[in-house]
Structure formats: C-alpha cells, structure tokens
Amino acid sequence: MRVLGVDPGLTRCGLGVVDGGKGRSVSCVAVGVARSPQEDELASRLMAVSTEVERWLDVHQPQVVAIERVFSQHNVRTVMGTAQVSGVVALAAARRGLPVAFHTPSEVKAAISGSGRADKKQVTTMITKILGLAEAPKPADAADALALAVCHLWRAPMMDRLAQAEARAAELARNHRAKLKAARERSAQQKSAGPKAAPETGGKTR
Template sequence: MRVLGVDPGLTRCGLGVVDGGGGRAVSCVAVDVVRTLPDAPLARRLLEVSDAVESWIGVHRPDVVAIERVFSQHNVRTVMGTAQASGVVAVAAARAGLPVAFHTPSEVKAAVTGAGRADKQQVTAMVARVLGLTEAPRPADAADALALAICHCWRAPMLDRMAQAEARAAELARRHKARLAAAAKGASS
C-alpha cells in the first residue's frame, strides 16, 4: 500500500509518501514541505497547496491519502488555516478518486512512538528510525507527514478487519431478525 501523508498547513504543508508491505515494514518514497508566503492572498496560498498535492498524487500514485485531523488550538486563526489546507487536500484526493483517511495527532504519535503525548523530537526520531533514514526529516512538518503515512500503513489493516467484522455482525443481526419475524408470523398463523 502506498500512502501520501499530509500534515496540513498554510505556511508549511508537509508531504510524505510511504510504501507499506506486510506487517510493519515501511519505506520512504519521498518527503517535502510546500511553503506559501504568509502575506499572499488566502485563495492563492490554498491553490498552491492544492496544486502541490495534485502533483504529488500524479507523480507518486498513492493508494490513499492520510491527513492529520484538525484539532482545536488556542489560536483560532491557525486552526482555520490548517482546516482550510486540510480541505483542499481532501478535495484534491477526491478528484483523483482516492480514499481519504483522517488521523488525530495522538493516534499518529501513539502509532509511531508508542505514546500519544510524544513531543515533536520523539516523533521525528522514531520516523527516522522506522524508515531507516540516515538523517531526520526537517522541518517537523516533513516528519509529521511521514508519521501520518506510517500510522495509516499500520492502522489500515486493523481498521479494515474491524469494518469487515462489523459488516458481518450487521448481516447476522439482519438474518436473525428475519428468522424471528418469520417464526412469529408462523406462530400467529
């Protein structure tokens, strides 16, 4: 599975592509950070992020796009910009026909470091170790994008199994209700 991980942001948007094999084997394909000028018009900045993501999708052909779920921050302006960048990334993925998965920062940290409250240095160090990189990706947005992709590679199989189990349980419940209804109808005849 090839995953494009995106750490959304207006000033810096991290992009990382990871290939995941069976088990926990993952490898880095590409990593970069899209930068936009803070004094540029908002629409222009969002277009630059969207264009970069569309280009990465075209070049790297991911199977899925994993985006960091926006969480409440103290600075409303920052969270709004992050949410807007996240939205244009999701639209770019949808236009390409790709599924989009959202992961919270604590899910990503827990998956990569084992601790949901790990700091940026711990995440960066573990990303470098897990991917066998000779040096840590910089800035932190790049490491976070790779961490998102790793997280999705490791969590997706479990999430798929859970969804399949839920679908089987729903089908069994539907069949059971139908049998009960048929038995009740037969008893009343």
C-alpha cells in the first residue's frame, strides 16, 4: 500500500510518500515540502500548498492520505493556518476518492520510536533508520511527513482489527438488546392478555 503522509503547514507543508510491503517493511518513494510565501494573502497561500499537494497526488498516486491531527494548544495564529491546510489537503484527497486518516503527533511518535514523548530529533533519527535513508530528510516537516506515512502503514492493520472487533461487539450488543426487547414485549403481552383472559378462563375452570 502506498501512503502520502502530510505534516500540514502554510510556510512549510511536509510531504512524504512511503510504500508498505509485507509485515513492517517500508520504503521511501519521495519526500519534500510544499511552501507558500509568508507575505502572500492567506487564500493564495492555501492555493499554493493545495496545488503542490495535488501535483504529488497525481505524480505518486498514493492509495491513502495520512494527515497529522492538529491541536489548538499551540500558538493560535499558527494553528488556524495549519488546520486550514489540513482541510484543503483532506478535500484534495476526498475529491480523488482517497481515504483520509488522521493521526496525532503522539501516535506518530509512539509508532516510530516506541514513545509518545520522543522529541523531533529522535523521530528524524528513527525514520532515517527505518527507511534506510543515506541521510536525514530535511527540513523536520519532511521527516515528520514520512513518519506519518509509516505510522499509518503500521497502525492501519491494527485499526482495522479494532474496527472489526468493535463492529462485532456492537452487533452482539444489538442482538442482545433485540432479544431483551422481544422478551419484554412477550411478558407485556402476557400481562395485558392475562387480566382479560383470567375471568373468562377463570369462569370456566371455577
């Protein structure tokens, strides 16, 4: 499966394409960043990043797009731009019928380094090793995008299993509720039928 990982940003939007093979084998297809000039207006910056992302979708034909989930605990202005970029990237993927997955920074760190608290440097070092790259991808946003793609490839089978298990559990719960409801209805019918029938049959038997 081929995944495009996206570390959303207006100034630098990290992009990384990774192929996943058997088990945990992964290989880097392409890595880079989409940029937009800081002095431009927001709408044209979003367009510049979106156009570059669409070019990557056309050139590399990924089957899934994995985007970093944005949180608002950081700088408010930056976060809004980041959220807007993640929106236009998700839209570009959806328009091509591609599934979009979101992973949080700590999910990515945990998947790549085994710890949700790893710092940027550790993630870069690990992703360089995992993908067997000759040198560390630069800037950090590009490395993060590769980490996102690998995180998706490694988490996706687990998430699928989880989704299947949840669906099974939900079905069992539905069946159980249906049986309970049927039992309640039967007992209610017997009750409502009971008092009416009682005098009749009672009359006969007595």
